[in-house]
Amino acid sequence: xxxxxxxxxxxxxxxxxxxxxxxxxxxxxxxxxxxxxxxxxxxxxxxxxxxxxxxxxxxxxxxxxxxxxxxxxxxxxxxxxxxxxxxxxxxxxxxxxxxxxxxxxxxxxxxxxxxxxxxxxxxxxxxxxxxxxxxxxxxxxxxxxxxxxxxxxxxxxxxxxxxxxxxxxxxxxxxxxxxxxxxxxxxxxxxxxxxxxxxxxxxxxxxxxxxxxxxxxxxxxxxxxxxxxxxxxxxxxxxxxxxxxxxxxxxxxxxxxxxxxxxxxxxxxxxxxxxxxxxxxxxxxxxxxxxxxxxxxxxxxxxxxxxxxxxxxxxxxxxxxxxxxxxxxxxxxxxxxxxxxxxxxxxxxxxxxxxxxxxxxxxxxxxxxxxxxxxxxxxxxxxxxxxxxxxxxxxxxxxxxxxxxxxxxxxxxxxxxxxxxxxxxxxxxxxxxxxxxxxxxxxxxxxxx
Numbered sequence: 001x002x003x004x005x006x007x008x009x010x011x012x013x014x015x016x017x018x019x020x021x022x023x024x025x026x027x028x029x030x031x032x033x034x035x036x037x038x039x040x041x042x043x044x045x046x047x048x049x050x051x052x053x054x055x056x057x058x059x060x061x062x063x064x065x066x067x068x069x070x071x072x073x074x075x076x077x078x079x080x081x082x083x084x085x086x087x088x089x090x091x092x093x094x095x096x097x098x099x100x101x102x103x104x105x106x107x108x109x110x111x112x113x114x115x116x117x118x119x120x121x122x123x124x125x126x127x128x129x130x131x132x133x134x135x136x137x138x139x140x141x142x143x144x145x146x147x148x149x150x151x152x153x154x155x156x157x158x159x160x161x162x163x164x165x166x167x168x169x170x171x172x173x174x175x176x177x178x179x180x181x182x183x184x185x186x187x188x189x190x191x192x193x194x195x196x197x198x199x200x201x202x203x204x205x206x207x208x209x210x211x212x213x214x215x216x217x218x219x220x221x222x223x224x225x226x227x228x229x230x231x232x233x234x235x236x237x238x239x240x241x242x243x244x245x246x247x248x249x250x251x252x253x254x255x256x257x258x259x260x261x262x263x264x265x266x267x268x269x270x271x272x273x274x275x276x277x278x279x280x281x282x283x284x285x286x287x288x289x290x291x292x293x294x295x296x297x298x299x300x301x302x303x304x305x306x307x308x309x310x311x312x313x314x315x316x317x318x319x320x321x322x323x324x325x326x327x328x329x330x331x332x333x334x335x336x337x338x339x340x341x342x343x344x345x346x347x348x349x350x351x352x353x354x355x356x357x358x359x360x361x362x363x364x365x366x367x368x369x370x371x372x373x374x375x376x377x378x379x380x381x382x383x384x385x386x387x388x389x390x391x392x393x394x395x396x397x398x399x400x401x402x403x404x405x406x407x408x409x410x411x412x413x414x415x416x417x418x419x420x421x422x423x424x425x426x427x428x429x430x431x432x433x434x435x436x437x438x439x440x441x442x443x444x445x446x447x448x449x
Contacts, residue, residue, distance in 0.1 A: 028049060028052050028163050028171075028172045028173070029049075029172070029173050029174075029175065030046065030047065030048050030049075030160070030162055030163070030172060030173070030174040030175070031046070031047040031131070031136070031174075031175050031177075032044050032045070032046050032047075032104075032158070032160075032174055032175070032176045032177070032178075033045040033177050033178075034106075034158065034176060034177070034178035034179070034180065035178070035179050035180070036179075036180045036181050038146075039146065039149055039153075039154070039181065040108065040144070040145045040146030040147070040148065040149030040154065041142060041143075041144060041145070041146060042106045042118070042142070042143040042145060042156060042180070043123065043140065043141070043142050043143075044104070044106070044140070044141045044142075044143070045138065045139075045140050046100070046104060046138070046139045046140075046141055047129055047131065047136040047137070047138050047139075048100070048136060048137050048139070048162065048163075049134060049135070049136055049137075050070070050081075050084065050128065050134075050135040050136060050137050051070065051074065051135070052163060053096065053099070053100075053137050054066055054067055054069075054070030054071070054088070055067055055070075056163050057095065057096065057099040057100070057163075058070070058092075058095060058099075060099055061095045061098055061099050063092060063095040065092070066088070066092040066095050066096075069088050069091065069092065070088050073085075073087070073088045081128075081130050081133065081134065081135035082130065084128050084135050085128065086125070086126040086127060086128055086137075089126040089137055090126060093126075096126075096137070096139075097122060100139060100141075100162070101120055101121070101122075101141070102161075103160065103161040103162050104120070104141065104159075104160055104161075104162060105117035105118075105120075105143075105157075105158070105159045105160075106118050106120065106143035106145065106156055106157070106158055107145075107156065107157040107158075107159070108145035108148040108149050108154050108155075108156060109148055109149075109154065109155065117143075117159075118143040118144055118145035118148070119143070119144050120141050120142060120143040120144070121141070121142055121144075122139060122140065122141060123140045123141060123142040124140035126138065126139065133267050133268040133269060134268070153180070153181035153182035153183075154181070154182060155182055155198060155199055155200050156180065156182070156198065156199045157196060157197070157198050157199075158176060158178075158187075158189075158196070158197050158198075158199075159189075159195055159196040159197075160172075160174045160189050160191055160195050160196075161191060161195060162174065162191055163191060164191045164192055165192060171190060171191070171192060171216075172190070172191040172192070173188060173189070173190060173191075173213065174188070174189040174190075174191070175187075175188060175189075176188070176189060176197065178199060180199055182199050182200065183199050183200060185199075186210075186392040188210055188213050188392075207392065207395040210392045210395040210396045210399065211395050211396070211398060211399040211402075212399060213396055213399060214395070214396040214397060214398065214399020214400040214401075214403070215399040215400070215402065215403040216399075217396075217399075217400065218399075218400045218403045218404060218407075219403060223275050223276060223279060223374075223437075223440065224275075224371060224374070225407075226279050226433055226436060226437065227275070227278060227279050227282065227367070227371065228245075228248075228404060228407060228408075229411070229429075229433060230279055230282040230283045230286065230430065230433050230437075231244050231245060231248065231282060231364065232407075232408060232411050232412050232415060233283075233286065233415055233426050233429050233430055233433070234282065234283070234285070234286030234289075234360075234426075234430060235412065238412065241408055241412055243361055244360060244361055244364045245404065245405075245408060247361045247362075247364045247365040247368060248364050248365070248367075248368040248371070249368070249401055249404070250365070250368070251364075251365045251366070251367075251368025251369045251371075251372060252368040252369065252371045252372030252400075253372065253397055254369065254372060255368075255369045255370070255371075255372030255373050256372035256373075256393070256397055257393055257394075257397075258372075259372065259373045264373065266370075266373050269444075271370060271373050271374050272374070272444045273441055273444040273445050274367075274370045275367075275370055275371060275374050276437050276438075276440035276441035276443075276444055277437065277438075277441045278367035278370065278371070278437070279433060279434070279436065279437030279440070280433075280434045280435075280437030280438045280441060281363070281367070281437075282363070282364065282367070283430040283431070283433040283434035283437060284430070284434050285360065285363065286426075286430050287427055287430045287431060287434070291427075
């Protein structure tokens with residue numbers, strides 16, 4: 001018992017301080033939609049988080065007034081992103097452009113050495129867009145490469161230095177969707193690790209980046225990881241975790257693709273609290289099932305002992321033995337032989353699927369539908385359908401699934417061993433997980449309010 005409590009305390013100490021109030025605030029995401037209206041003129045519709053631009057961007061440019069004005073703007077709008085205007089962006093345009101333009105570059109003839117960035121400028125007025133309930137500053141940037149591009153389709157190199165080492169996760173992802181004369185596709189850039197791509201980059205390497213992105217999202221997304229932990233700890237057999245993990249996979253894959261393609265849209269202030277609630281619900285469900293099975297086992301064991309006593313004495317069933325009237329010798333052996341099968345029948349899961357098993361699978365499937373919307377919100381793609389986009393979505397999802405399988409393969413055997421040595425440990429772990437889920441649920445409800 002003491003070791004179980006210590007385990008829960010350590011787990012809570014690690015999870016709660018590091019856990020964000022929203023599922024995907026561990027990193028920033030920038031969106032870039034790149035086209036070529038005429039040969040050599042590369043236009044990028046760049047969307048960056050408004051608050052991030054007004055904090056990290058303002059600090060990088062040493063413009064404290066921009067940060068203060070943006071904060072006042074957010075407060076004056078009642079924290080409603082729909083009410084924000086471009087007034088602060090226009091007032092501090094020198095800071096905005098001074099930060100963004102040098103840090104987002106397009107180069108022509110990128111396959112040759114010594115290529116230089118094409119001059120770029122703001123082509124349209126600022127705008128505010130809303131992605132997943134978060135306000136973004138929209139900048140339309142033209143990179144003029146016409147002096148360096150001939151009649152043949154040009155190869156371009158796109159690079160970003162936007163928001164390096166962003167807190168609290170130290171990562172900024174730029175999702176680039178491009179449709180140029182030399183090719184089209186979707187790519188993923190990491191400001192700190194892989195900040196550059198070329199428009200002739202092979203499909204395999206681009207999809208490999210999305211595979212890694214999916215794996216990282218599960219590993220560094222504490223709520224999805226904790227939900228998976230609740231499923232693993234609550235599984236009594238390998239078949240249990242396989243079935244619930246499959247249900248979770250199928251469910252979140254459906255809504256992930258639909259949401260990422262813009263066919264399903266649920267506000268983050270609804271999705272995030274439900275995800276947190278799902279963690280607590282699955283954990284408490286497992287705790288309730290444990291205590292229910294334990295009470296049933298104790299009842300059956302008591303019946304078995306009474307039957308054993310009756311058989312040993314040749315009389316009617318006797319009450320459960322007290323400390324002063326314990327049977328000895330042959331009577332003890334007979335009682336143990338009689339009671340053991342009864343206890344085993346109660347504690348060992350049935351071979352088939354019970355109604356409880358199917359209910360748990362359906363509950364996990366329902367919560368998986370919500371988690372899929374959360375996964376799609378992290379990727380942030382809601383562009384029109386294309387085969388390249390669909391491929392990126394599926395590979396991103398594959399990264400999530402492969403990581404999930406690895407975690408199950410490693411963690412499930414460890415929890416089986418722990419359950420054998422200390423059966424009550426799984427209950428304390430589930431209670432700890434439930435506390436974290438409820439903590440996030442309340443925090444996100446208050447934040448949404």
